[in-house]
Amino acid sequence: MKIIEVKGLKKSFGKIEALKNVGFSVDKGEFFGLLGPNGAGKTTTINILSTVMQPDEGTVNINGFSLQTHPKKCKDSVGIVPQELALYNDLTALENLVFWGSLYGISKSKATEKALKLLKLLELDERKDSRIKTFSGGMKRRINIAAAMIHDPQILLMDEPTVGVDPQSRNQIYEVLAGFIKNGVTIIYTTHYMDEVEKLCNRIAIIDYGEIIAGGTLEELREIAGSTESIIIHFEKNVDSDLDTLQKYFGSRIVIDEKKLIFSTGESTNDLPVLLRKCAQYNLPITHIAIERASLETVFLKLTGRKLRD
């Protein structure tokens, strides 16, 4: 069952076309990743889905309701975890959650009950009466998520929810999100961390220049990109200066990062000997060679021609 259906979304800011023709759908209970470099249109898409921005064209249906005609019903169905730590530092964790719950018409007693459950789930129940300003960055991130879940939404929109979070807290967050998914919550997730998307998302849409350029599971994206494998070669010295020479021959399938070269390919057995011959020709001493399944980063690079943070 499609819980989110987006068709033909267009949005311009003056002469800048932020969204050209965005369309995708998300199934109920799915963990959907929206990937794209800065300025690709991710945040504009999230803003439209969260009803705070109107599209110029296109339709959005959330949980069976049109965003244009039933914005309140859509808002009730959606919880949003913004990139900012949108919390009141002088209120306690519990007070913050109860306040955000009250905006959805939840009574104080019910909001308190729900807040305590969420705090327990996020392992913050012992700090429920501490003010947010005394929390660490990771703890604040977790409360930020709890605030979005206080009204029991069926859909969770998460915009870079783990920025600046330590690995331990990130793992805690992943576990909590897995729990939400198990309970039937649908999650749309944007992040810069490729490993997060690989680990968490069932399906991924790659957005660039305001358009969805590819979508599907990671395996499907590998097929689309034609790079199911990566040849990784480590050199003795920094080979950044040789990038242009190698790219003239192999095109944009090659990425060099100091002493490491990553080559995206669908046929490593054919491409590896050619690559090794070229390295020998340019006198690049190799220390280590590996062939791996293509990572999302490699796929992304292949599809967009740029790194995620470009």
Add this chain to the structure above:
Amino acid sequence: MIEIAFKDLKIFFRDIKAVLLSFLLPIGLITLFGLTFGGLTESSGSQHQTNILVTDLDSTATTRDVIAKLDSLKEISITMVGLEEGKDNIMNGNRLGLLVFYKGFADSVENGKTQPIELFYDEARKMEAGLIQYALISNLMKILGPKTIKRKVMNSIRTKYPKLDTDMMSQIEGDMNEQFAPAESGKDNNGGIGKMGGLEITGLARKQSVNWALIQSFAGTAVMMLLFSVAAIGSSLLSEREDGTLKRLLYSPISPIHIMFGKVTFAMVVSVIQLTVMYIFSCLALGMDTAYNVFYLMLVIIATAFACSGFGIFIAAISTSRKQAEGMATIVILLMSAIGGSMIPIYFMPGFMQKTAVISLNYWSIQGFYDVLGRDASFGQFIYKVGILMGIGALMMTISASLFKRNLLKVV
């Protein structure tokens, strides 16, 4: 809406330093202005007593009598000095004025001639000297006027009608003495000739002994400080935008207008509390007159709070950042307070400035407090001031609401 106001109140009262500053600063300023305007220790029944130096170069019974009468006045106290010492004191800025009775003063009075008397004053205190000059002229006229006039009339009759016989002259002089006697003795209470040259001034108010200076200090300071408080509350909306909480508020089902009115409600509650605390403090600690009608007082407080809240939100609505709002608010508040009578009482200002004052929110609020705390004005007489304050608030909120809808969406 209520949830937002309640949340903000909780945050506000949790910041003890901010709360203390919100109340202690206005209290300090009210006390300071009260002292400055001389309102803390005096009621309207008493006045400042100005010390005047006096040099008596005539040294006659007449001059001693005049000096004694001046010294008995409640607004003037006399210190006798020599001429040079007195002039030195004036030039050194130690004293305001030196009144010199020159030789021949008594003769001049007896003969109905211009009296040789002079007032020296400190140039640096010209305005103050003007006031004391008025008081001296007025009182000297009371003391010497009847005698001088009587002598002048008698001299004039003698000059113009030299052939009048002695009996007739004695009869005229007797009649004159009879007419001027009450004024000369200071017992003329019927507005007779004894009042000549001295304009009797009587304050009119329904209440007696009103401490106007203190009401001015309370009303002027409280409104000015309230404007600063609500401007800060308005700016907090811009802080929420910067912190990202405003974006999250917009994600929720409440509308942007509800968010704005949540802030207005918060500003209203804080304003009413602040004005009430200022009023209670001014009454209990400084001895300000209490309102004759608590309901009327509450109306003025609520109307002031409403207008000020409208101002705070308006500043937030037209600003694009917290810093911009704070800068703009400071300039506008100081300007409104200066022309509206918060800093300097309206009656000290020139005519055109007094007319300009009506464009200021401060003016209407201060006048409203004057009505309920001093003038004991009837409902009909003061309600239009409440209406104007409510109108100012409503106008600012309406403009803010339309700007708000548009500007708020720039958050995303």
